[in-house]
Amino acid sequence: MPSVFTHAAIPLALWCASDRGRISAPLLAAGVVAAMLPDADVLAFALHIPYADSFGHRGASHSIVFAAVLAMLAALLHTRLRASAVQAAAFVGISALSHPLLDAFTSGGLGVALWWPWSGERLFAPWRPIRVSPFAGQFFSARGLATVVSELRWVWLPLAAAVIGWRLIQRAPVNSRTA
Template identity: 65%
Template sequence: MPTVITHAAVPLALYLASERGRISRPLLAAGVAAAILPDADMLAFAFDIAYAEAWGHRGATHSLAFAALVALAGACAARWLRSTPWQAAAWLFVCTLSHPLLDAMTSGGLGVALAWPWSEHRHFAPWRPILVSPFAGNFFNARGLATLLSELRWVWLPLFACAGMWKLVQAGPRSQRPGKHQSEK
């Protein structure tokens, strides 16, 4: 899995790419939480639930169905998120689903159960450039640093480069933007 910090990259990049005010701060915070939420399944280890079981790590909480449930909860909470139900649902679905998609691109683990509850098969992306993160106790060493550098290279830089380019494309050339000089013509 990528680190918990990197799972927040997708909602943050999408927020930066969006129009100012389009995504409220409460909705952004909910999106960051939703992007991290699937890793709550780490609690399964405390209950002796095996990694490979449906409720183990990268199981049910890493599925399309789980993302849909989070989206439904967001639609119900749209008023508190200062959003419309459809916007909250779509935003939280994308943010939640970004988690298993990033996990599927890592170099380790058992894959993600995207199709749960219809199938417990674990999936990997065909391309897996992101180093899998060591668990918390073993993170502060050379392998943890290598993981962070891998995430910077394969997640953070591409996402924020795309967000920046999107902002530039949306802004258009300066000469075409309405302003003082153009209205004087």
């Protein structure tokens, strides 16, 4: 998995790319939580649930169904998130779905159960450039530093470039054509 900080990158990038005030602070916070929440399944280790189990790490909480449930919850809470139901569902759903997609691009683990409950198969992306993050106790180590560098290279810098490019396109003046 990428570090918990990098899972927040997708909702933060969407917020940065949007017009000022379009994504409210409560909606941004919900998106960040939704992007990080699937890794709460590491509690399964403490409960002695095997990693490869459907409810183990990168199991059901890393599925499209889980993202859809969070999206529906956001739609129900849209007034508290200061957004329309559609905007809340879309932002939180995309943020939650970004988590297993980022995990699929990592170099370790068993893959993600993206299609749970229809399939328990764990999937990886065909290209896996992001170094898998060590758990908390080892995060401040040489391996942790290598993970941060990998995340900067493969997630943060491309997202920053995309946001800057998007903002420049949005500000570009529209010239009328003359024939």
